[in-house]
Amino acid sequence: MKKVAAAVAALSLALAAGATVQGQGKLVIWTDFATEELKWFSAAADAFEKTPQAKGAKLEIVAVPLGENRDKFIQSAPKGEGPDLIATIPHDQIGQLASAGVLEPMDKYLTVAFKADVADSSLDAFNYKGRTFGIPMWGEAVALIYNKKLLPGGIPKTWDEFIKVAQSLTNAEKQQFGYLSPIGIQYHQHGYYRAFGGYVFGKNKDGSLNINDIGLANAGSVKAAQMLADMRFKWKLIPEGAEDDQLQTDLFLKGNLAMWLNGPWKMADIKKAKIDYGIGLPPRPTGATQDFQPFLGVRGVVMNAYSKQKGVTSEFAKFLVSNANQISLNKIGGRLPISKSAVRQLGKDPVAAGFGAAIAKGIPMPNIPEMGQVWGPWGDAQNLIIKSANANAADLLAKGVDQIKAAINKK
Amino acid sequence: MSSPSTPMQYEQRTPVWRVVLNWSIVAGVLIALFFLWRDLSSRVKGKSFAILYPENAALNTLFGLVAIVGLVCLTSYIGKMIGQAARKHGKVSYLSVLNDQLTHVFFWFVILFSLYPIFYVVSASFDPLNRLTQATLGTSEEPLLIRSRVLPSLEGLSFANYAKLFDGVIIYQWQWLLLVISAIGVLGIGVVWAIVQQNGGGRADPNINRARVISTWVAILGVFAFFGTLTIDQFTGFSNSSKFLLWIRNTFLVSGATGVLTVLLCTTTGYGLARLRFPGRFEFLMFLIFIQMFPALLGLVAMYELVYRLGLTESLPGLVIAYTGGAVSFGTWIYKGYVESLPASLEEAALVDGCTRWTAFTKIVLPLSGPMMVFIFLMQFVGTYTEFLTANVLVTGAQNWNVGVGLRSFATGQFSVEYGTFAAAAVLGAIPIVLLYYSFQQVFISGNTAGGEKG
Amino acid sequence: MAMMTAKPDYFGIGSNKPPEGGAGVAFAIGLVLGICALGLLIGTILTSAVIAAFPSVKAWILLIFVVVALIPLLLIAIRIFPWLISWYYMLPAIICLLAFTVYPIIMTFGYAFTNFNAQNNDRPDSTTEVSIKVTGANTLELTGDSKLETLACRQPGCVNEPIELRSDAELGRPGKTYYALKAEGNIITLAPNQGVLPTDYTRVRRINPVANIGFGNFTEIFSKSSKQLYPVLIWTVVFALSTTLINVIVGLLLGILLNNKRLKFRNFYRSILILPWAVPGVISIQLWVALLNQNFGGLNRLLGLFGGLPIPWLTDPLWAKIAILLVNLWLGFPYMMTATLGALSAISDELYEAAEMDGATKLEQVQFITLPMLQAAFTPIVLATFAYNFNNFGIIYLLTRGGPAEEGRESTAQATDILLSWGFNTAFTGAGAQAYGLAGAVSVIVGILTVIISIFNFRAAGVFKEARK
Secondary structure, eight states, rough: OHHHHHHHHHHHHHHTTSOOOOOTTTTEEEOOHHHHHHHHHHHHHHHHHHHHTTTTTTTEEEEEEEEHHHHHHHHHHTHHHHHOOEEEEEEEGGGHHHTTOBBBBOOOOHHHHHHHOOEEEEEETEEEETEOOSEEEEOOOOOOOOOOTTTTOOOOOOOOHHHHHHHHHBGGGBBBBBEOOOOOOOOHHHHHHEEEEEEEEEEEETSSSEEEEEEESSHHHHHHHHHHHHHHTTTTOOOTTHHHHHHHHHHHHOOOOOEEEEEEGHEEEEEEHTTEEEEEEEOOOTTOSSSSOEEEEEEEEETTTTOOOOOHHHHHHHHTTTTHHHHHHHHHHOOEBBHHHHHHHTTTOOOHHHHHHHHHHOEEEESSSSGGGHHHHHHHHHHHHHTSSTTHHHHHHHHHHHHHHHHTEEE | OOOOOSOOOOOOOOOOHHHHHHHHHHHHHHHHHHHHHHHHHHHHOSOOTSOOTTHOOOHHHHHHHHHHHHHHHOOOOOOOOHHHHOSSSSSSHHHHHHHHHHHHHHHHHHHHHHHHHHHHHHHHHOOOOOOOOOOOOOTTTSSSHTTTTSSSTTTTOSSSHHHHHTBOOOOOOOHHHHHHHHHHHHHHHHHHHOOOOOOTTTTOOOHHHHHHHHHHHHHHHHHHHHHOOOOGGOOOOOOOOGGHHHHHHHHHHHHHHHHHHHHHHHHHHHHHHOOOOTHHHHHHHHHHHTTSSOOOOHHHHHHHHHHTTTOOOOHHHHHHHHHHHHHHHHHHHHHHHHHHHSHHHHHHHHHHTTTOEEEEIIIIIHHHHHHHHHHHHHHHHHHHHTTOHHHHHHHHGGGGOEEEEEEEEHHSSOOOOOHHHHHHHHHHHHHHHHHHHHHHHHHHHHHHHTTTOOO | HHHHHHSTTTOOOOOOOOHHHHHHHHHHHHHHHHHHHHHHHHHHHHHHHHHHHHSSSOOTTHHHHHOOOOOOHHHHHHHHHHHHHHHHHHHHHHHHHHHIHHHHHHHHHHHTOOOOSOOOOOOEOOOGGHHHHHHHHSSSEEEOOOOHHHHHHSSGGGOOEEEEOOOOTTTTTEEEEEEEEEETEEEEEOOOSSSSOOTTEEEEEEOOOOOOOTHHHHHHHHTTTTTTTTHHHHHHHHHHHHHHHHHHHHHHHHHHHHHHHTTTTTTHHHHHHTTHHHHHHHHHHHHHHHHHHHHTTTHHHHHOOOOOOOOTTSSHHHHHHHHHHHHHHHHHHHHHHHHHHHTTTTTTTHHHHHHHTTTTTTTHHHHIHHHHHHHHHHHHHHHHHHHHTTOOOHHHHHHHOOSSOTTTSOSSTTTOOOOHEEEEEEEHHSSTOOOHHHHHHHHHHHHHHHHHHHHHHHHTTTTTHHOOO
């Protein structure tokens, strides 16, 4: 018994010696940057430590995957265990984080000059209930990436032509594809929904989102969903199984795919594979009332409301989003800065220009917590619609929206 | 472990209801398969572009099947002839040879089924393009299996994925020495194995056995010492993947400590429950069983709260705490069964001689239960080796991850999944576990049932 | 005996013989728990004292202090109740279970009756911050352009609303919690008797309290039970039953075949076939996801070579279920096979030889010798496998994530969701994200269902009788 107890005690002592201890004068930064970008980030942190604003603080960088940081932040921040700053958080998590009380409003740290320099939509994206909860850093939206070798004339201007070209380039037997996109993932497909008049949340008079007005089962949304099913069953562009992201990547990098609806995060691989690419937007679908308007995602840095060193932390946040840093990050990782002057400085960079156009058309993803209830049922409905040629899109979408409404109103 | 004293009586005749039952089960399975087939043909909308359909595939399949059956029949006949010739008297039955050969064919099918995914992960780990499956079919020059991508094409193999795992890792010279020592141990195991094979694989003499045990321990301790002495300063790479060796170290420490703790807790408890009778024993047994039915996954918040209150979040001891509670029931139950299968007479004799229960336990039962303790340790070690749900809640920084969290992090990137790195880490990460299984095969085989067959 | 007749001792003081009957059991358990509680109390006092003296000491020394405090307590207890020695064998495990298993369970049960989630966490809400100045003993006045609406009180007029006050200098630390009496215009009145209000407070945030909602979480779950709980429960039972059955059959078959001592290469076969068990599931299940892709997966490509049509393994509700059974077979058959081999090694060869002399065929030998002999060894294994698969979250989460979507089902309870994955989806995905209270309620339900089903199983298998022996 005693031996056991002693062993337990000794063991826990020995192991605890390896535990990390949080010290004073140290900023803890969580980041989802990886590989080259992490190297860049780490260099930026080193550079900041040397500036007078750092006041001698040391920065500890902890790499936390993007999918994890929200839940972990909510859990640990109120207990004083969270990071001082997170670089970066997608803006659509802002509402949830702010309601949990872990975000520090950033309005007082934003200078007029900074506000004037960034795209308005990106500041809006971080605005929740009248406060700005993060400093935007870069934006992302899906666009049509195409292979210039297969499509020397560029993206067709009209929808009929677009379908015709895509069909002519599609030869499944030979593993040639004209157009692919992950048709089950609504983040990618929002542009079409919007083009036909669908929307996630309507707007109140004051411009805030109305959670009781969900436009994902309206006539436009049904048309959009049906059109996505047509891509599979009528035009035979996206056979079953071809919605897989990994496989589409493989096809595009091999030069077997002409047009690909995807985001800037694929550009590093595409450049590495030396594909002669161009970037544009899909034409307005037949019967649609508006252009393709993708979801705009803005990434930015946020501060912990429970941080003990907000002064220094905010200095680092400002340092991080500085013009020079946005440009150097673009050079490393191809991220698209939201600073107008940085965009000007990048000039004619094809990626910045191509996705820049998509971002300009983009609709910011709703940043209210209720958005979390939308993805599941919406995606399920779409997945069922693209599964069989005679699915009832209107009915499935309506059922999905019922589910969303029930989940939202339960609170 | 005791063999029954009276031979088992068996009936010569099968009761009718059993025959009926057996055949109705067969019929049920066939009907179910038929409906599945019907269902499938109604759901599948024709052929797929990414799958190679050779011409006359169905016909060839049928032909191939017939050919295989014919071949087996033929080889069985040859086998029977050879067997007959070798044996001077007695008859070799054709059916039993056929039976034997069919068994071998069957086993090869099962082996293919078992190895297929493993082969895939190994080949993916050498693919620099981050793919688990290759989307496009091959050209007609390639062999059919590779052209159809049933087996991945092996062109453009590289060690890039593996290199990522060791990017910027500094290993000191004396740590290399530890690895060398460990390698010598492995070599020793090989030599011993070779000697045993040379001698016909029979029971080895004690010296050989001792050599085997010593080299096994040298190998294991060498590896443990190597990983145990790794420090965070040795990892200068920037990406998470370059912390891979650190994750293995963390896992070794956490799973090792959990395993040791579990063994300590389970042996005393299991012994007490097996040999002592006291009020509350049954209640405690029930408590042990039912407490583990609570879905711990949904209580992770509370576990976080507990670990936080102890000030152990973001640390390895916190993980040990979280794992140990969950392991006690299983180990105790197994150990209790094992002790019950031991004859009580040994301890009783010792008790009569004036031993206390405790000494009877430590001096008689514990030395006997070495393999069982190893089994409990291994189950715990293996079970927590790739655990990721709890670990993910309790630790955040990549330097504190275990192998499970690390592997998951590669496979769950939002739009960019690092399958190549995942596969490389999977291959390297699985090696310790696979080696453990092979070194302790006998323990795994006897451990599970040791408690079940008490006399 | 003499002592007992002389003076019945209900507590067994000074005796080696424990008190008997139900009361004896209760007393023994109470005594053990009491000692643990006392140890915890002393440990806590010591820990708080040490931490007060050395603030840098971490709270985990509590664990050591409890153990240290328990040693003298136990020594004293054994003097008074010598029969307690039997319990001492159990004590390390009991302490460990109480601390690291029971305590979290009790906490989770506690959450089940609250609306505890990421938002309702007894912490101030960042979106409700307004600047104020202290204007009286109990009154605050809004300053600048802040509006009372920003505070977004849940009660009209902020009656009894918990709010947090803090000063600019204190940014970063949680402020102090006060209760509002009412709020009108731009004046907030605090409830009286909350101490002296420091005048340097400049900010107010409303607190999202964790409220007791009684059986609210349970009503919510059962209100949707026909769409969620029942179909999921049915599939959970079907899955656990059939996967256990399939794995046992295949494992038995392979084990019995391998047990044939005349079979060549049997050690080689056995060694290779252990591999799926040895490769961690996190790895192999991920691989299966790739192999089961409808158009690109290795399995369908293999079938294609034989003219087979592509099976929608992971995209069709029915076939996804089959895929899960298949993958779980791959993961689980080596275990069953080795278990069979282990159990068979205990059957003596003489038995078979005798049977052979009597003219029994191989099949009859298996039916009348092997299977009956295996029954005893396999009962616990089968029960454990069933219980394990009943809550086998890992394979569902890694292989299908509960999907694919099925018409008429909710997104938290799809075609292959089992109870546990459904609970996980309900509590930890979607906007409610981190609905700890709901998770607690689900865990209570899942726990009770598991226990009920296990009691049935145990009864059938005679586990209770066995345990009482």
